[in-house]
Amino acid sequence: MSNVEFSAVAWATPVRPLVGKAEHCVWGGETPAEQIRAASYAWWRRQGRTASAAVVLMREDVATGTVRVPRHCPEASQSQAAYGEDRVRWIEDPEALGLRMVGLAHDVCSGITHRGRFLHPDGCLGEVVCGVIYQMSGKDGRARYLAGYADPWNSDETGRGPALVCLDPMVGARLDRYGARDHDYVLGSVAHRADRIAGRMAEEERDYRQAYEAGRDARQAGRDMREAAARYAGALRACRAVLRNRHGIDVADARLIVKEQIAHLRGLFARLRSARKTFRKCLETRHGSTHAGHHGWSNGYTDH
Structure with missing residues (x-):
């Protein structure tokens, strides 16, 4: 696991952008010292260190090659375990953090024959989610990749936009600065990892949508039950009234x-x-368990 830290930082904090020599630091090789200095100083200041202490710690980071990435996206979430990974994080603008997009999983690896995982329970229509690969700053002459999935609702067709990425980088083969990414055999494994994360996300989304639709149908079935019961009770009262007055009516x-x-x-x-019967069916899943307690079912049932 690489020594990489993320932290929020105010927009006004001066951090050197990825331009010129620093722009190529994500392609393998050592991260330029000027990029380490700018990011490290901003990171330590955000931790509450004084300016003089931040300078001392920044020099240590430059000496050891420790990369600290200040987080410029205030809406970025904290890391958590999800989709079979120990540390994943939702990032609104990955490229603002110095990450360079490599591509979608199926574009990077020819072994992935589909073009996304369907999110609809039918599995053949609607939105799809695709695995995405980003490249972070290199170390020891090797590229480092982050696997994840692109936001299926807010990313463009190339996958650029918000993404969920795994913060455990995969280290590539030793390349020079201008080495072609196709020569890095590790990219195939990274692509399959990204596709696996996207597949698990799609599975959870399909389960959620199925439970949501079942909850919505259950609410409608409950309304139908109440309406039918009320009309049934009214019809019974009318039938009893006829029986009570039968002597005054022609036979x-x-x-x-x-x-x-x-x-x-x-x-x-x-x-x-x-x-x-419809209400009870809405509680059951195709796996033989029940939707009761699933937050998707509850949301669908309470959604007016």
Whole structure:
């Protein structure tokens, strides 16, 4: 695991941008000292160190080659475990952190034959999520890659935009500064890792959508049950009223009225039973378990 730290920093803090020599630091080889100095100073100042102490610590980082990346995105989340990875983080603008986009997983690796994982439970329509690969500053003459997935709703067709990335970099083969990325055999493994993260995200999203739709259908079925029960109770009261007043009604008319009311009661009871069956079905999953307790089902049920 590389010695890389992320921290928030105010926009006004002067940090040298990735231009000129520093712009190529993400392509392998040693990170330029001027980029380490600028980022390290901003990082230590954000930790509450005085300016003089930050300068001393910055010099130590330059000497040891420790890269500290100040986080310019205030909306970036904290790292957490998800999708089979120990440390992942949502980043709104990865390139603002000095990460360079390598490409989508299926574009980088020919072994990935699909062009994204479907998010809809049907698995054949709607949005797709794709694995994405970013490259961070190199170390010891080797490139370092971060795998993740591109935001399926806010990224463009090339994958640029917000992304969730795994903060455990994969170290590539030794390359010179102008080495072509196709020569780095590690990229295939990185692409499969990114595709695996995207696949797990898609699976969770499909489960959520299925539970959400089931919760929404269950709420509608509950409304149908209440409506059918109310109409059934009203029909029963009307039937009892006919029976109470049967002596004041012609026998033939009374029989005809009761017959129609019984047919109506049977129809209402069948509707009530169908709605109840639908409600119970909305609780079940295709795996034999139940949606009860799933936050997607709860959101769908409470969504008006």
